[in-house]
Amino acid sequence: DSGVTQTPKHLITATGQRVTLRCSPRSGDLSVYWYQQSLDQGLQFLIQYYNGEERAKGNILERFSAQQFPDLHSELNLSSLELGDSALYFCASSAKGGWNTEAFFGQGTRLTVV
Amino acid sequence: DQQVKQNSPSLSVQEGRISILNCDYTNSMFDYFLWYKKYPAEGPTFLISISSIKDKNEDGRFTVFLNKSAKHLSLHIVPSQPGDSAVYFCAAKSVSGGGADGLTFGKGTHLIIQP
Numbered sequence: 755d756s757g758v759t760q761t762p763k764h765l766i767t768a769t770g771q772r773v774t775l776r777c778s779p780r781s782g783d784l785s786v787y788w789y790q791q792s793l794d795q796g797l798q799f800l801i802q803y804y805n806g807e808e809r810a811k812g813n814i815l816e817r818f819s820a821q822q823f824p825d826l827h828s829e830l831n832l833s834s835l836e837l838g839d840s841a842l843y844f845c846a847s848s849a850k851g852g853w854n855t856e857a858f859f860g861q862g863t864r865l866t867v868v
Numbered sequence: 869d870q871q872v873k874q875n876s877p878s879l880s881v882q883e884g885r886i887s888i889l890n891c892d893y894t895n896s897m898f899d900y901f902l903w904y905k906k907y908p909a910e911g912p913t914f915l916i917s918i919s920s921i922k923d924k925n926e927d928g929r930f931t932v933f934l935n936k937s938a939k940h941l942s943l944h945i946v947p948s949q950p951g952d953s954a955v956y957f958c959a960a961k962s963v964s965g966g967g968a969d970g971l972t973f974g975k976g977t978h979l980i981i982q983p
Contacts, residue, residue, distance in 0.1 A: 756911060756913070758911070787970050787971075789970075789973075795975075796957075796973050796975035796976060797912070797957065797959075797971075797973035798973075799970030799971060799973075800970075801970075802970050810970055812970050844911055844912070846911075856902055856914040857914070857971065858914065859904075859911030859912045859913070861909070861910055861911050862910075
């Protein structure tokens with residue numbers, strides 16, 4: 755158990771809809787990262803939050819957004835969903851960014867868009 | 869453009885022998901490298917890391933080697949055990965570059981340990 759909790763584990767929704775994925779980081783971790791794993795692309799970094807503020811952006815679509823709340827949990831919002839958004843979405847957390855700080859991953863949310 | 873490449877989608881090794889997983893990268897700014905292991909239906913689990921100031925890091929049965937001039941790293945598992953069967957991801961980041969803090973992952977190598 756990594757200590758990172760993601761809900762829900764599975765989500766099935768229709769094209770055009772909006773969903774929210776939730777992540778609770780390990781106790782004390784200030785950084786939260788979101789990754790997308792699709793069949794052909796491997797694990798892609800989407801976005802990072804550190805202590806409530808956006809710190810870095812990766813390959814995140816404009817239809818996607820995230821936030822980190824004062825209690826450090828994070829939500830990833832996916833809107834105007836397309837079939838190609840079907841993927842595993844992982845959240846990871848670490849104590850801080852920088853050297854020698856490996857990220858600990860949750861079990862992921864499997865999103866299926868039909 | 870894939871900045872971290874794992875060219876072997878799968879690798880089969882006999883139990884007790886050495887498993888060698890390879891990874892190449894193209895971005896010269898990468899200075900910290902990690903290996904993650906992933907079982908089905910679970911998130912990736914951190915295994916071992918190495919910074920660019922070193923060329924080797926060892927942790928039990930796992931050793932990571934870094935060849936900066938070749939932009940190549942490898943993970944050695946000795947001896948290989950059945951529980952090592954999983955997908956292994958190579959990942960990299962640029963710490964000193966001050967850019968995005970997220971990891972850039974390869975597509976993974978599925979390691980199968982044969983009894």
